[in-house]
Amino acid sequence: MQGSLAAVRAEIxxxxxxxxxxxxxxxxxxxxxxxxxxIAFAAFVWIxxxxxxxxxxxxxxxxxxxxxxxxxxxxxxxxxxxxKKAMNILGHLFFLPVxxxxxxxxxxxxxxxxxxxxxxxxxxxxFDNAWIPETVTEYVEETTRRPxxxxxxxxxxxxxxxxxxxxxxxxxxxxxxxxxxxHEKKVRFSLWFLLASFLLIAPVIVYxxxxxxxxxxxxxxxxxxFQFWMSIYTFLHHTSEEVPFLPPDQWTPFRxxxxxxxxxxxxxxxxxxxxxxDIHLPHHVAANIPAYWLxxxxxxxxxxxxxxxxxxxxxxxxxxxxxxxxCKLWDEKAGSYVRLPE
Numbered sequence: 166m167q168g169s170l171a172a173v174r175a176e177i178x179x180x181x182x183x184x185x186x187x188x189x190x191x192x193x194x195x196x197x198x199x200x201x202x203x204i205a206f207a208a209f210v211w212i213x214x215x216x217x218x219x220x221x222x223x224x225x226x227x228x229x230x231x232x233x234x235x236x237x238x239x240x241x242x243x244x245x246x247x248x249k250k251a252m253n254i255l256g257h258l259f260f261l262p263v264x265x266x267x268x269x270x271x272x273x274x275x276x277x278x279x280x281x282x283x284x285x286x287x288x289x290x291x292f293d294n295a296w297i298p299e300t301v302t303e304y305v306e307e308t309t310r311r312p313x314x315x316x317x318x319x320x321x322x323x324x325x326x327x328x329x330x331x332x333x334x335x336x337x338x339x340x341x342x343x344x345x346x347x348h349e350k351k352v353r354f355s356l357w358f359l360l361a362s363f364l365l366i367a368p369v370i371v372y373x374x375x376x377x378x379x380x381x382x383x384x385x386x387x388x389x390x391f392q393f394w395m396s397i398y399t400f401l402h403h404t405s406e407e408v409p410f411l412p413p414d415q416w417t418p419f420r421x422x423x424x425x426x427x428x429x430x431x432x433x434x435x436x437x438x439x440x441x442x443d444i445h446l447p448h449h450v451a452a453n454i455p456a457y458w459l460x461x462x463x464x465x466x467x468x469x470x471x472x473x474x475x476x477x478x479x480x481x482x483x484x485x486x487x488x489x490x491x492c493k494l495w496d497e498k499a500g501s502y503v504r505l506p507e
């Protein structure tokens with residue numbers, strides 16, 4: 166079935182496309198509380214020197230950072246509140262625990278939405294920059310001309326957490342020169358904000374914890390643990406043996422957003438803590454749907470004639486590992502993923 170995104174959007178109730186202040190406050194309060202609890206637990210194990218619980222603390226902190234990141238995500242789409250100014254401010258604050266420059270992420274993420282699963286790269290950031298695979302031809306050429314980058318690609322596809330960290334941390338988000346001029350100024354502001362915040366907050370953590378290692382324990386390692394969630398969510402939303410990357414002559418906004426987006430469902434408590442981010446297809450139908458309306462929007466689409474097109478799977482480690490193993494390179498002739506050559 167083909168159609169238009171406008172037709173699918175028309176199936177979504179109008180209230181789902183508008184911010185609700187009461188729900189926004191509830192979500193923000195819930196996630197900030199979760200984040201404070203994670204810090205309290207980190208302080209408890211630090212003071213008691215319960216070293217065997219340190220990894221639990223880091224993972225809990227990374228999980229709480231993901232909750233804040235989802236709030237920042239909605240701020241980047243200007244969906245959670247009515248005030249853009251307030252969302253720009255809050256977005257910078259919500260991204261601070263994971264060292265993400267707000268405007269850099271916003272503009273690169275907007276490009277992902279505009280070109281979802283379009284198999285076309287560019288030297289800037291304005292293409293589907295989230296887990297776009299290399300083609301067989303590109304990879305073979307890279308192994309000869311740039312073997313180090315081919316090795317990095319293999320690592321990224323084998324360990325998505327490292328891939329997400331390298332891709333976002335070292336290329337997209339800390340490289341203002343790949344953004345167009347009007348975006349570049351904002352990106353530089355966000356980077357300076359991160360640096361200034363770190364220089365202000367890190368000494369406070371050192372003072373309160375009594376050690377420079379406190380910065381690792383309370384901030385850096387939880388931020389790295391966040392990449393566990395970031396990589397799983399972003400990878401499985403658009404990467405699957407059943408989900409294509411489409412060449413320009415076959416791609417349409419409808420195919421990119423509807424055919425190439427997956428609802429990868431998690432248990433409801435995790436889904437709630439992470440803003441229903443696993444209900445992902447409605448977000449690609451209309452990016453201005455706030456996190457707290459995604460389930461309602463998804464049900465509306467399911468009940469429509471487009472419901473049969475929704476791809477839904479339940480997350481399991483086995484499913485994740487299978488996609489990691491299978492989805493390495495894109496074979497343009499076959500129109501499917503192939504594994505890396507020996």
